[in-house]
Amino acid sequence: MPIRQYWIAYDISNDRERTRTERCIARYGRRLQKSVFHCVLDTNRLDQLKGELEALGCRSGSIILAALAEPADISHIGTADASILTEAWAFTYFPGAEDR
Numbered sequence: 001m002p003i004r005q006y007w008i009a010y011d012i013s014n015d016r017e018r019t020r021t022e023r024c025i026a027r028y029g030r031r032l033q034k035s036v037f038h039c040v041l042d043t044n045r046l047d048q049l050k051g052e053l054e055a056l057g058c059r060s061g062s063i064i065l066a067a068l069a070e071p072a073d074i075s076h077i078g079t080a081d082a083s084i085l086t087e088a089w090a091f092t093y094f095p096g097a098e099d100r
Helices: 015-026 043-055 082-086
Strands: 003-012 029-033 036-042 061-067 074-078
Touching: 003 015, 003 029, 003 043, 015 029, 015 036, 015 043, 015 061, 036 043, 043 061, 043 074
Parallel strands: none
Antiparallel strands: 003 036, 003 061, 029 036, 061 074
16 A cells, blocks of 8 residues: 655634544644644544534535645545645655754
8 A cells, every 4th residue: 555645734713623623633743833743644544534514514614635745635524615626736755854
């Protein structure tokens, strides 16, 4: 099973939904910023995380899951405009940068 790095970001206005989303993602990765997490996941863990996030039924915002390596893969969960998925995205991750 391939293991990939992901950035997961959310923009959720409802406090309860945001807290539940944050706790869910925190079980899979490390917080980089207030609403951005870095996760290293194999296919099974990614599917598990997506399932848990979808089960939360977030209605006040959205969650973006972005793979950091080729091929780029961006998933969207939630109610926000999904047109951002058609835009050109570029992500990179610098190992060790968090140690500085």
